[in-house]
Amino acid sequence: MNARYLSMPVLMTLAASCLITASRVEAGTYVGTQAELxxxxxxxxxxxxxxxxxxxxxxxxxxxxxxxxxxxxxxxxxxxxxxxxxxxxxxxxxxxxxxxxxxxxxxxxxxxxxxxxxxxxxxxxxxxxxxxxxxGFHHSHQRPDRDLYIDVKYERINDCKYGNFDIDAGSLGWPRDRMDFDSIMSYGQCIFSTCNYDLDDECECDDEECPRWAGRSCAEEFCCSDDPSICAGLDILPPNESWQASMGQRSHLSDIDIQLMSFLYPPADWKFVENDAPSLPGSGSFHRPYKTLPFASFLAPEDTTLWIVPDTYQGSANVYDKPMLWKATHGVVVAE
Ligand SMILES: [Zn+2]
CATH class of the missing domain: 3.40.390.10 (Collagenase (Catalytic Domain))
Structure with a gap:
C-alpha cells in the first residue's frame, strides 16, 4: 500500500511495511502545553x-x-x-x-x-x-533546536533586542526535524541589526525618551540590506542557505503555518498519533497524542480523522475495522 494521502474508511489490513505518505511541509514553533492555548x-x-x-x-x-x-x-x-x-x-x-x-x-x-x-x-x-x-506561535528562530538550522550572530544584533532571539525553552518545533524558513513567524535576516540603527550608542534600552526601536527602520546611510553578509543577525546554515534573503516574509501564511495552526485548534473529530511525541500519551490531542496505531484505533471514536506523524510504527501490522480517515501529517509513515 502506498498512497500520497492514505484517506480511506477502513477495513484495513496493515501488512509488513505499509507506507502512508503526504506532501512535503516545512516547520513552525508553538507553545509547549495545551493549557497555553x-x-x-x-x-x-x-x-x-x-x-x-x-x-x-x-x-x-x-x-x-x-x-x-x-x-x-x-x-x-x-x-x-x-x-x-x-x-x-x-x-x-x-x-x-x-x-x-x-x-x-x-x-x-x-x-x-x-x-x-x-x-x-x-x-x-x-x-x-x-x-x-x-x-500560541513563537518565532521560528527561537525553537529549542534552532542552532541546527541558523547561526544567531548576537554581535550584529542590538542588545536591547536579544530577548527576541533567545531560545524559548518551553516551545516545541514542528515538524520535529526541520525549520520553516517560509513561516510568517520567522524574522528576516536584517531585523534589529546594529547596521540599521545602533540604539546602544544613544541611550539605555528602557529609556522612554529614546527613539523607539523599529525593526524596519534604517536610520543611517549604510543599512543592513546594503551588505547583509556583514550585518545580518541571522545566518542560515547549509543546506538551506537559499532562504537567506527571503526568510521573514510578511506576504502569506506558509503551508506549515496553516497546518500547525489547524493542529493546535482542530475540528472536533481530529486526533493525532505520534510515536516519539515530547509528552506522555494522552487523549489524542496534538499536544497529548496517542503513541501507537493500535491504541489510536481502539480509543478514537468512529469517523475520526487520524493524523499520523511520520515514523516507523512497530507492532502495528493489524486488522483495523473501525471507520476512520488516516492521514500522514507529512513525509512517510511506516506501519509494520
Ligand atoms: Zn514576533
Missing part, C-alpha cells in the same frame, strides 16, 4: 478605551486570516477572565503581543499607532504575525 479556539478580546479607532479594522482583518485556516473564533469580551487586551503600542513603537493564553488574565496585544507608508498587504500580514503570537 485558548480553550476550544475561542479568543475573547477587548479594545483599550483610547485605542485608535482607525486601526481596529486592521486588527480584525488579521484575526480573520487565522480564523480562515483553523477552528478559531475571536469574540468581543464578555466578562471572561482570560482575554486579549488590544492597546496602542505607544508613539513610534512597533506591534507586539504576548504568546498564547499563557497563564491567563489580560494578554496584552500592542498595535503600532501609525501605518503611514505601509502597503495593505504588509499591514495585514505584519499583524497576522502578531496574531500568530496571540494564538
Amino acid at each position: 485558548w480553550p476550544n479556539g475561542v479568543v475573547p478580546y477587548e479594545w483599550a478605551p483610547d485605542f485608535i479607532a482607525a486601526n481596529q479594522q486592521y486588527v480584525l482583518d488579521a484575526m480573520a486570516v487565522w480564523e480562515g485556516v483553523a477552528n478559531i473564533q475571536f469574540v468581543p469580551r464578555n466578562d471572561e477572565d482570560d482575554y486579549v487586551l488590544i492597546q496602542n503600542a505607544g508613539e513610534g513603537a512597533g506591534s507586539n503581543a504576548r504568546v498564547g493564553r499563557g497563564e491567563g488574565g489580560a494578554r496584552t496585544f500592542n498595535i503600532r499607532e501609525s501605518w503611514s507608508g505601509w502597503s495593505p498587504s504588509a499591514i495585514l500580514y505584519g499583524l497576522a504575525h502578531e496574531v500568530g503570537h496571540v494564538l
